Amino acid sequence: MLMQDWQKRGLIYDGCGVKGFSYASVPFGRLISENVIRIYFSSRDVFNRSFPFFLDYDLKINKIIYISPESLLNIGDSGCFDDSGIMPTCLVALNNKELWMYYIGWNLGVTVPFRNSIGLAVSIDNGKSFTRLYNGPIIDRTKSEPHFNASACVIRENGIWKIWYLSCTKWVKSKIGFRHYYHIKYAESIDGINWDRQGIVAIDFRFANEYAISVPRVIKENDLYKMWFSYRGGEISETYRIGYAESVDGKLWQRRDELVSLDVSPDGWDSDMVCYPFIFDYMDDRYMLYNGNDYGKSGFGIAKLNK
Numbered sequence: 001m002l003m004q005d006w007q008k009r010g011l012i013y014d015g016c017g018v019k020g021f022s023y024a025s026v027p028f029g030r031l032i033s034e035n036v037i038r039i040y041f042s043s044r045d046v047f048n049r050s051f052p053f054f055l056d057y058d059l060k061i062n063k064i065i066y067i068s069p070e071s072l073l074n075i076g077d078s079g080c081f082d083d084s085g086i087m088p089t090c091l092v093a094l095n096n097k098e099l100w101m102y103y104i105g106w107n108l109g110v111t112v113p114f115r116n117s118i119g120l121a122v123s124i125d126n127g128k129s130f131t132r133l134y135n136g137p138i139i140d141r142t143k144s145e146p147h148f149n150a151s152a153c154v155i156r157e158n159g160i161w162k163i164w165y166l167s168c169t170k171w172v173k174s175k176i177g178f179r180h181y182y183h184i185k186y187a188e189s190i191d192g193i194n195w196d197r198q199g200i201v202a203i204d205f206r207f208a209n210e211y212a213i214s215v216p217r218v219i220k221e222n223d224l225y226k227m228w229f230s231y232r233g234g235e236i237s238e239t240y241r242i243g244y245a246e247s248v249d250g251k252l253w254q255r256r257d258e259l260v261s262l263d264v265s266p267d268g269w270d271s272d273m274v275c276y277p278f279i280f281d282y283m284d285d286r287y288m289l290y291n292g293n294d295y296g297k298s299g300f301g302i303a304k305l306n307k
Helices: none
Strands: 006-013 022-031 036-044 050-058 063-067 086-093 099-108 114-123 149-157 160-174 177-189 195-203 210-221 224-233 237-247 275-282 285-291 300-305
Touching: 006 036, 006 063, 022 050, 022 086, 022 285, 022 300, 036 086, 050 086, 050 099, 086 149, 099 149, 114 149, 114 160, 149 210, 160 195, 160 210, 195 210, 195 224, 195 237, 210 237, 210 275, 224 275, 237 275
Parallel strands: 022 275, 177 210
Antiparallel strands: 006 300, 022 036, 036 050, 050 063, 086 099, 099 114, 149 160, 160 177, 177 195, 210 224, 224 237, 275 285, 285 300
């Protein structure tokens, strides 16, 4: 296992490109041409509700060439699981034009601040627009997962859909309010919609008082599953850092957070936290999109893996 020497290449987008919106959280993307990656993210309106957007970034000239002027999907009807916000987390390409977007639906809470579920939207124009597939979530709380579910990574492999997703284990009340505890679970499906959830914990808490593990990003390389994710609490930091784990079957993982040499900067947009990584390859090199301070309020940047 080799140390991952990630070299920061700077801020791509500060989250202020659309009037009335701020933040650019949980970036992820796909190459739409030889040099252009379409990066999806969520921004917040003046009511603090998340909406999905995208921008096109030319990797050859290191420049944004287009930002979607309007949200890709409106929030759900009143009372639905996504009536308080939509935060996209991953894409699955079924063919050259049809894309499935898994997203977090937000509800505001009363006894606790919020509740999340996972929804699904579909694009038939290669990701330029999306339509909600169902008004309800495809992954929600159950008798064995009673709190909430959120950020997910989905891949298809040999006819099986595989998902790694955030699962909240509890809320704990303190003097300053409620704190949520969540880790990463694993499930499978034959259609990408109905999931067989067996309670398999993929990435669990590693340190005493660690309380948040989120936004898994999984690739399979040389018969080995590799995952990057965010974690906070415990021995390292109260703000997010980026972790890493490996697995031979996608279910049982070994955490090797120490292999990721990408930490906060001395000052600037990512001086307080680094979080929500997305890994992609371009021109025989590996890159990472990631958020900085305040969960994406300062935007997202890019790093390159030094060979």
